[in-house]
Amino acid sequence: MKHTISALVENKSGVLARIASLFSARGFNISSLAVGKTDDSTISRMTIVLDADEKILEQVVKQLRKLIDVIKVQDLTGQNFVARELVLIKMDATPARRVEIMQIVSLFRARVVDVSTRSLSVEVTGDEKKIAGMLEVLKEFGIKEVVRTGRIAMARGDKS
Amino acid sequence: MMSSARLEKDYPEDIKSLTTKEKLNKVLTGNTDPCKLLDEVCDLKKSGAEIIIDALLKEGVGVLFGIPGGAVIPIFDVLYDAQIRFILTRHEQGAAHMADGYARATGKVGVCIATSGPGATNLVTGLATANMDSVPVVAITGQVFTTMIGNDAFQEADIVGVTRPITKHNYLVKDVGELPRMMKEAFYIARSGRPGPVLIDVPKDVQTAETEYVYPEEVELRSYKPVYSGHPQQIKRAATAILKAKKPLICTGGGVIISNAADELRKLVNKTNIPVAATLLGLGSFPGTEDIFLGMLGMHGTRTANYAIMESDLIIAIGARFDDRITGRLDEFAPQAKIIHIDIDPSSISKSVRVDIPIVGDAKNVLHELNKIVDVGNYGNWHKRIVKWKKAYPLVYSDDGGLKPQFIIKEIYRLTKGEAIIATEVGQNQMWAAQFYHYKNPRSILSSGGLGTMGYGFPAAIGAQIGCPGKIVFDIAGDGSFQMNIQELATAAINKVPVKVAVLNNGYLGMVRQWQELFYKKRYSYTSLKGNPDFVKVAAAYGAAGILVRKKEEVAPAIKKALSIDGPVIIDFHIDPEENVFPMVPAGAATNKMIGGMA
Ligand SMILES: Cc1ncc(C[n+]2csc(CCOP(=O)(O)OP(=O)(O)O)c2C)c(N)n1
Ligand SMILES: [Mg+2]
Numbered sequence: 001m002k003h004t005i006s007a008l009v010e011n012k013s014g015v016l017a018r019i020a021s022l023f024s025a026r027g028f029n030i031s032s033l034a035v036g037k038t039d040d041s042t043i044s045r046m047t048i049v050l051d052a053d054e055k056i057l058e059q060v061v062k063q064l065r066k067l068i069d070v071i072k073v074q075d076l077t078g079q080n081f082v083a084r085e086l087v088l089i090k091m092d093a094t095p096a097r098r099v100e101i102m103q104i105v106s107l108f109r110a111r112v113v114d115v116s117t118r119s120l121s122v123e124v125t126g127d128e129k130k131i132a133g134m135l136e137v138l139k140e141f142g143i144k145e146v147v148r149t150g151r152i153a154m155a156r157g158d159k160s
Numbered sequence: 161m162m163s164s165a166r167l168e169k170d171y172p173e174d175i176k177s178l179t180t181k182e183k184l185n186k187v188l189t190g191n192t193d194p195c196k197l198l199d200e201v202c203d204l205k206k207s208g209a210e211i212i213i214d215a216l217l218k219e220g221v222g223v224l225f226g227i228p229g230g231a232v233i234p235i236f237d238v239l240y241d242a243q244i245r246f247i248l249t250r251h252e253q254g255a256a257h258m259a260d261g262y263a264r265a266t267g268k269v270g271v272c273i274a275t276s277g278p279g280a281t282n283l284v285t286g287l288a289t290a291n292m293d294s295v296p297v298v299a300i301t302g303q304v305f306t307t308m309i310g311n312d313a314f315q316e317a318d319i320v321g322v323t324r325p326i327t328k329h330n331y332l333v334k335d336v337g338e339l340p341r342m343m344k345e346a347f348y349i350a351r352s353g354r355p356g357p358v359l360i361d362v363p364k365d366v367q368t369a370e371t372e373y374v375y376p377e378e379v380e381l382r383s384y385k386p387v388y389s390g391h392p393q394q395i396k397r398a399a400t401a402i403l404k405a406k407k408p409l410i411c412t413g414g415g416v417i418i419s420n421a422a423d424e425l426r427k428l429v430n431k432t433n434i435p436v437a438a439t440l441l442g443l444g445s446f447p448g449t450e451d452i453f454l455g456m457l458g459m460h461g462t463r464t465a466n467y468a469i470m471e472s473d474l475i476i477a478i479g480a481r482f483d484d485r486i487t488g489r490l491d492e493f494a495p496q497a498k499i500i501h502i503d504i505d506p507s508s509i510s511k512s513v514r515v516d517i518p519i520v521g522d523a524k525n526v527l528h529e530l531n532k533i534v535d536v537g538n539y540g541n542w543h544k545r546i547v548k549w550k551k552a553y554p555l556v557y558s559d560d561g562g563l564k565p566q567f568i569i570k571e572i573y574r575l576t577k578g579e580a581i582i583a584t585e586v587g588q589n590q591m592w593a594a595q596f597y598h599y600k601n602p603r604s605i606l607s608s609g610g611l612g613t614m615g616y617g618f619p620a621a622i623g624a625q626i627g628c629p630g631k632i633v634f635d636i637a638g639d640g641s642f643q644m645n646i647q648e649l650a651t652a653a654i655n656k657v658p659v660k661v662a663v664l665n666n667g668y669l670g671m672v673r674q675w676q677e678l679f680y681k682k683r684y685s686y687t688s689l690k691g692n693p694d695f696v697k698v699a700a701a702y703g704a705a706g707i708l709v710r711k712k713e714e715v716a717p718a719i720k721k722a723l724s725i726d727g728p729v730i731i732d733f734h735i736d737p738e739e740n741v742f743p744m745v746p747a748g749a750a751t752n753k754m755i756g757g758m759a
Contacts, residue, residue, distance in 0.1 A: 009383075010383060014320065014324075014332070017321065017324065018324055021324050021325050022325070025325045055510075058510065059507065059511060062506050062507035062509075063507050065506065065507075066505070066506075066507050068328070068329040068349060068381065068383060068384045069383055070383055071382055071383040
């Protein structure tokens, strides 16, 4: 099962390496990892998505907590949370097919961010389902490149 | 005002060598010209190298193990005048194991130092060993200039990257201003919570850079707060389970020794009469001489301990982490037991076996609280069953054939009255040392349990002996393992460290040979140590004493002679080459499916 883990860590050099090395050393498999500063610039937030059973997940959370530079770890799975990902997609797009692609883009409330003679780049944000759906539809037109940020997530409500 | 010429004459001593306090005192008592000393006294600036040495002194470090090199010369220059004993080892691996042995034997942080690149990478095995067994060690390494880092400079290795997975934490000091805090944190992290090794990598320019220096009084780490006291509700649940159990068993591990909880464990057993079995690292946490002690658990444990854990209905694991050498086949392990697990490291709980009553906390605190409320249950039948096992399955060996290692260890036990510190190497020697010496006190066996590092025992014994000068320290060695750090004979001899090495010389990488004999049709693929040196001559070459023993009747006189020599001694015991360690749980079998070792 896919789990979304949210971790607050010290914003210091080497912390990302520490976490990455923990995952590889213990054979945990990460689907995605997104990192960014929080409102407190000495702290970063990492959102980690991984495919694991309960037992492995428990170890992942405990091992993360054990790292000296990790301040807080939360498993969001099972809680009510908002998850988003931003994806950039570069399409094969001859002028003749552009209109069709644009229609799909607006249907998914995505945006065109770049156009050239033979290609068209779009930006889309959303949860996993929406992004999978859009990629599926766009596949027909020929995708040249996909760049994804990985999931970021936040608990709903007052809790932080 | 007096002339300065006059002052020079009146106060000729070198004021530089005085501490700030002494200098101030001189000023205050009118013993010197205030103006002359003002600058000196007020100048709090120190170099990185001075900060490191001062921090070591403030942390109470009395001895340092290591080897100098280009990237640590500034530190060694300060060390030259410092009140710290320095032990020059012959290999950095030796230094790391010595710091480890010192720490395990004394409970204090062991410290080692090495230069950049190869010096630092030579520490790796020692740090990994300490990490697996939760030993507080601080390692200081030199690094190339900050401006050169990442350029593949001469003797550059990314030691922080290399040691990340095998240390509790590590630091690269990029600015001398961070050094005081990092030194303070390193010692705090190494010895608090579940202890472990911490490495501090200090570039050479940071060692010479100066900064205003005040050693921090306290550590502020928002992200690291070990939990020491157990949850009262969980402790209550444990007490209830203990009262209800019919076949309880205490499984004591290295954590009991680390947290100095042997007295609390003793009280728990006195109060409840629950039988005790120990892991390898738990030996000594409960006196091995008592009837209620069942011996070691696991692959080469006693039948009694392993049968008991498989039949138990309540396992109380204290500071033990259910290593695979203990559990054997996991899905058949202790099928009827509820498990209470007391451990300071939450990640140890439910890692391999599922735990019913987890208690996160320091063993000493938790046992202290548990002892207040615990009551004895009805374990009469259980005790009877255990007495039966103990009678039927004592540890035995056959006296046929050559000189028996088990006999040698029993003699060492007898002649040291069970009061020695025993370091072990790895292999058969380690298991015989665990089986046939009865450990009465905590910190009396030093063995690489988690990593299984050949070459650990001898340097660890040297470190332990330096930490405990009044004790008898033995390294029970294999001929293979001993040769992995045999160069430290020079360190022992020159420093007059009176460790005794009992080489159980079977001419084989014996434990591997045993597996080949039992599970690989006696195909002894590259396990013969043909070409071993004459260890008596090796001892002599290094200025140590050597004694050769071939026969049973020579054993006791040799040990006595070794004990009478005030210096390092190697006793080369030529033992029965194909003696095996029994009983044994074959790899992957359930813990009660033991083979061998029957009377
Ligand atoms: C550094 C290292 N290399 C290899 C091993 C694998 N190993 C485990 S026991 C053993 C044999 C040890 O031989 P010896 O020291 O003579 O001890 P014996 O078993 O003969 O008592 C070996 C090679 C190890 N544990 N450590
Ligand atoms: Mg051998």
